Amino acid sequence: MTPLHDLPHLGSGLGYRREIHQPTMEHRDRIDWLEVISEHYLFASVQGRERLAELSAAFPIVPHGIEMSIGTPGEVDEDYLDALAALVEEIDAPYFSDHLCFTRAGGVSLGSLTPLPRSRALAKELGRKAQRIQERVGVPFILENITYHVDLRTELTEAEFIAELCEHCECGLLLDLTNLHTNARNHGYDAAGFLDAIPTERVVQVHLAGGTEAHETLLDSHSSPVPEPVWALFDELLRRAPLKASLIERDQDFPDDFGELLGEVERARSAMRAAAPA
Amino acid sequence: MIGPAFYEAYANVLVSQSLLIALYRDPDRVRTTYGLNADELELLRSASPATIQLSQGIIRGKRHAVLEQSLPQTMAVLREFDGYRLVGTYVDDALLRPDLDMLRPATHGTDFVAWLTRQEARIPPRLLDLARFELAIADLRSDNxxxxxxxxxxxxxxxxxxxxxxxxxxxxxxxxxxxxxxxxxxxxxxxxxxxxxxxxxxxxxxxxxxxxxxxxxxxxxxxxxxxxxxxxxxxxxxxxxxxxxxxxxxxxxxxxxxxxxxxxxxxxxxxxxxxx
Structure with missing residues (x-):
């Protein structure tokens, strides 16, 4: 297994979406790597597989899952993990990612990243489970913090939960700085304090995106430019830890001018370069 | 001790308005329905109803989005027809069905059109023609x-x-x-x-x-x-x-x-x- 610090430096990437396929391919020289949604390709049609091969020939690709549901009691579905391992091998992915949450339980498929009842016991259980998944797939597994709204009064804070989980596995972290900013605003805590509490040396990659606001609540809609407070958090994180990769996410309201997204990719790249040791 | 019963109850509360109401007004019903222990019930009740309601809206919105992706014009007509009230009835029911998993979004459009067929008297005339046509397009797109x-x-x-x-x-x-x-x-x-x-x-x-x-x-x-x-x-x-x-x-x-x-x-x- 490749140690996290030996993972390749991917640079500044973009979340691949079919809606922006053409400009993404046209501007491949300005995008260092792509993240694809794992579930779009795990059981993909012939056409989907060919598209993935086209992307993979042009960019380093990392699969990012949204439906592994590591938090669901029991083990992750074997067929899902087989397909994920095959996908990772097919595109020669350096690592793969998914969310620290659950999306289904008791026969209900929520389709939404749902916060866990954060406890020390659960952190230990999920850390060990993440380690088993990583070993099964064969490349490092990095776990992402989610945006959450349900405010269960749990034993651990989110940051404490992540830190505890990392004690029980060798997995990395995908720190979604927009989710951090959103949660800090919505739940009234200090984002810098969150960074103090998690093992930032485990952070392999970040997500950067923009959301919306309704009734004084921030929503993680991936529909707008990355806001300045998130860029500030990015700079703060870069002061604390070297990163392998950053990624701009946009899922809807794609700008007419693709240059807007390229500008964000470039800004993230510049920040990473400025922070890199000489 | 938090066990699988907690997750089952939690997931169901997130997709059921009546269960959410019961959680705060008749918690014993929720406890017995899912076999929760005292700690699990207390943890579930620690969440504020407003945050659960917000999440319920997000979860329903994802189902709407899946249907809008498969059947964009059909959904636009249904929104114009009654502001999605009818679609909401379907989504509330579909969320409780284990056969409609978000891992396989392509199956949702088929199920929805079958449901619309059973509601023919309640939907705008000729909408089924459009729905079946859009479903065929979506089906061809996702069929290996x-x-x-x-x-x-x-x-x-x-x-x-x-x-x-x-x-x-x-x-x-x-x-x-x-x-x-x-x-x-x-x-x-x-x-x-x-x-x-x-x-x-x-x-x-x-x-x-x-x-x-x-x-x-x-x-x-x-x-x-x-x-x-x-x-x-x-x-x-x-x-x-x-x-x-x-x-x-x-x-x-x-x-x-x-x-x-x-x-x-x-x-x-x-x-x-x-x-x-």
Whole structure:
């Protein structure tokens, strides 16, 4: 297994979406790597597989899952993990990612990243489970913090939960700085304090995106430019830890001018370069 | 101690308004329904109703989005019709069904159109025509067999048509779908409205959709009622002679016409055949 610090430096990437396929391919020289949604390709049609091969020939690709549901009691579905391992091998992915949450339980498929009842016991259980998944797939597994709204009064804070989980596995972290900013605003805590509490040396990659606001609540809609407070958090994180990769996410309201997204990719790249040791 | 019962109750509270109300007004009902222990019930009740309601809205919104992706115009008409009240009824029910998993979003459109079919008296006239047409497009887009067939035909440039002897059993190839409709769905505006559906003149017939390799949209061909009826029977179970008996009876002229249609479709590689 490749140690996290030996993972390749991917640079500044973009979340691949079919809606922006053409400009993404046209501007491949300005995008260092792509993240694809794992579930779009795990059981993909012939056409989907060919598209993935086209992307993979042009960019380093990392699969990012949204439906592994590591938090669901029991083990992750074997067929899902087989397909994920095959996908990772097919595109020669350096690592793969998914969310620290659950999306289904008791026969209900929520389709939404749902916060866990954060406890020390659960952190230990999920850390060990993440380690088993990583070993099964064969490349490092990095776990992402989610945006959450349900405010269960749990034993651990989110940051404490992540830190505890990392004690029980060798997995990395995908720190979604927009989710951090959103949660800090919505739940009234200090984002810098969150960074103090998690093992930032485990952070392999970040997500950067923009959301919306309704009734004084921030929503993680991936529909707008990355806001300045998130860029500030990015700079703060870069002061604390070297990163392998950053990624701009946009899922809807794609700008007419693709240059807007390229500008964000470039800004993230510049920040990473400025922070890199000489 | 937090166990699987907690997750089951938690997930169900997130998709059920009545369960959310019970959680705060009649917690014992929730406890006994899911077999929760005291710690699990207390933890679940520690969440504020407002945050659960916000999450409920997000979860419903994801189901709406899946349907909007498969059936964009149908959903637009339903929104105009009653502000999604009817769709909301479906989504509330669908969220509780384990067979509709978000890992397989393509199945949701099929289920929704089947549900709409059962609500025909409650939905705008002719909406089902549009829904079935959009579903066929979505189905072709996600069907692996359709993509493989379209690729094979692209490679062979559609060479050769099946030989339709009387004992041949024709079937539609995987890259093809046929939709029967009471109106000309191809003549509807790109952004369909209730008024456009209401104004569409009756035109019984249908559409033959054909996937094209490496293209997001299939090709569309208007077809008449007789061709629709003929094609919908081409399932590999009936011989050509049986098909002709079914659609043309003893009328020699009709039989000849139907046979010519079958041969034409075979020549276009819309049909293949099985022989015993």
């Amino acid at each position: 067999a359709a993509a493989s067939a379209a690729r094979d035909k692209a490679v062979t440039a559609g060479a050769g048509g099946a030989d339709l002897g009387g004992e041949a059993r024709p079937w539609m190839t995987a890259d093809v779908r046929v939709v029967a409709a009471s109106i000309d769905v191809l003549a509807l505006p790109a952004e369909t409205t209730l008024a456009a559906l209401a104004a569409a003149p009756p035109r019984p017939g249908g559409v033959l959709l054909r996937k094209v390799w490496d293209q997001p949209r299939p090709l569309f061909h208007r077809i008449g009622v007789a061709t629709v009826e003929l094609l919908l029977r081409c399932d590999g179970r009936h011989t050509v002679d049986q098909l002709l008996d079914q659609v043309a009876g003893d009328d020699a002229g009709h039989r000849e016409g139907a046979l010519a249609t079958l041969r034409g479709l075979a020549g276009l590689t819309v049909l293949s055949v099985t022989r015993e």
